[in-house]
Amino acid sequence: MLIANRGEIALRVLRALQQLDIASVAIYHHSDQHSPVVQQADEAIEILGDTPSAAHLDGQQIIEFCQQLNVDAVHPCYGFLSENAAFARALEQAGITFIGPEASIIELMGDKITSRTFVADHGFPVPPSVNLEPDHPDFISSIVAMGFPVVVKASAGGGGKGMSIVHSQDELEDALRIASSEAEKYFGDKRVYVEKYFTSARHIEVQVLGDGQQVVHLGERECSIQRRFQKVIEEAPSPALNDITRREICETARGIAQSAGYNSAGTVEFLYTPEGEYYFLEMNTRIQVEHPVTEMTFGVDLVCEQIHIATGRPLSFKQEELSSSGHAIECRICAEDAFNDFMPETGKVLFLKEPYGQGLRFDSSLYQNQAITSAFDPMLAKLIVHADTRQEAIEEMRQALGDLVILGVKHNADYLDAILRHEQFAAGHFDTGFIQHYASDLTATQPENKKELHAILATAQLGERNNRLLAEATPELHAAIGHWRN
Incomplete structure (x- = not known):
């Protein structure tokens, strides 16, 4: 199987392949030539492109490599070509299995415009939106009639890229242009659409698995802590839902996927209002960045299940056999100055100390002397904890963030800790505007003592390494003399 991606998710998929005893090819x-997935895969091959992102979006080049290496299947992970129906169909035509849903389902559910129409036609709730082409004569007037604020989104997008909130008609033209440009850059599809923006809403998503015949859900995830429409902290279960609402929203997600004949791992995302109403937002026809919180609460390996489904096997469990336990939280560790308007950061990983402990998971592909550039998304790693209760999970996550050391590039661990210790987060009282609303609280203090501690630790570690190298380089006769002073 070829892993058509990079970074932590490529390494995560490699672990699954090793567990299933499937030979692997990394691109x-x-x-990225020194990355762990390249070093650990059975084979690795370099892809070419004008930019790193362009290389990973070159589906034809990837298929040619598959044919050269007699690859049986491709796992796209998330981002890049993971929701590209043309790529999935080209693989199918080449006799190569795509680890994901069929191309027709990606076209239906992976596209935000067609999926919305499909969901509405099947009687599920969708928010007001304008799905006309931007050059349609009624496009602007329809948006104005719907009323501001609105949110502009990339039709084929995900991860918050190509999104912006528009508060007036004067802002609309620039927002549409920027969204279209980002959508083409990241997803190779410049189409955008516009929907009504709800203030004080939460972002709830439901994990589903389908084999083309039956669909199960694996609970919901709370994804409301976002900056610039990109998730920062995710958790499961959501502190906002009671048992009745949880059952309703999860069964709605399951019904949507069942109606589509879904046959892979996927996520159905909802907007959840303070009044307790929920609306379908989109479906991600791929594995999600935040899938580990579901794995840790349900005890199911979602990547392995994806692969089993792609081989034609039916689901190995029924809905009534699935149950969750405890609480899981994931923090995205990003190369950014979160205390300075989330400015992206670059640098080199001079020192790395990963946290460890029971119920803790650190998904990363970081390595010593790795160059962190602006060529890719700024996410460096994912830190996940699982505990019996939400409060215990928060405490354990704060401890894990304190234990994490990455020197050489600025990152957001301290900022994440500021969120976790905020009283409104601890109480579960937040929505997608949390970071913006409490910006002054979250940036009030920037811990300095931890940086000093990390510097001391790094110096000690480097000193120890230098002493070891010096000892190995000292001739045995001289080493026998021991320490002496003239």
């Missing part, structure tokens, strides 16, 4: 741009 890489030369900027």
Whole structure:
């Protein structure tokens, strides 16, 4: 199987392949040639492109490599080509299995415009939106009639890229242009659409698995802690839902996927209002960045299940056999100055100390002397904890963030800790505007003592390494003399 991606998710998929005893092929741009997935895969091959992102979006080049290496299947992970129906169909035509839903289902559910129409036609709730082409004569007037604020989204997008809130008609033209440009850059599809923006809403998503015949859900995830429409902290279960609402929203997600004949791992995302109403937002026809919180609460390996389904096997469990336990939280560790308007950061990983402990997971592909550039998304790693209760999970996550050391590039661990210790987060009282609303609280203090501690630790570690190298380089006769002073 070829892993058509990079970074932590490529390494995560490699672990699943090793567990299933499936031979692996990694692809890489030369900027990633020393990454762990390249070093650990059975084979690795360099892909070419004008930019690193362009190389990973070149589906034809990837298929040619598959044919050269007699690859049986491709796992797209998330981002890049993971929701590209043309790529999935080209693989199918080449006799190569795509680890994901069928191309027709990606076209239906992976596209935000067609999926919305499909969901509405099947009687599920969708928010007001304008799905006309931007050059349609009624496009602007329809948006104005719907009323501001609105949110502009990339039709084929995900991860918050190509999104912006528009508060007036004067802002609309620039927002549409930027969204279209980002959508084409990241997803190769410049189409956008516009929907009504709800203030004080939460972002709830439901994990589903389908084999084309039956669909099960694996509970919901709370994804409301976001900056610039990109998730920062995710958790499961959501502190906002009671048992009745949880059952309703999960069964709605299951019904949507069942109606589509869904046959892979996927996520149905909802907007949840303070009044307790929920609306379908989109379906991600791929594995999600935040899938580990579901794995840790349900005890199911979602990547392995994806692969089993792609081989034609039916689901190995029924809905009534699935149950969750405890609470899981995931923090995205990003190369950014979160205390300075989330400015992206670059640098080199000079020192790395990963946290460890029971119920803790650190998904990363970081390595010593790795160059962190602006070529890719700024997410460096994912830190996940699981505990019996939400409060215990928060406490354990704060401890894990304190134990994490990454020197050489600025990152957001301290900022994440500021969120976790905020009284409104601890109480579960937040929505997608939390970071913006409490910006002054979250940036009030920037811990300095931890940085000093990390510097001391790094110096000690480097000193120890240098002493070891010096000892190995000292001739035995001289070493026998021991320490002496003239």
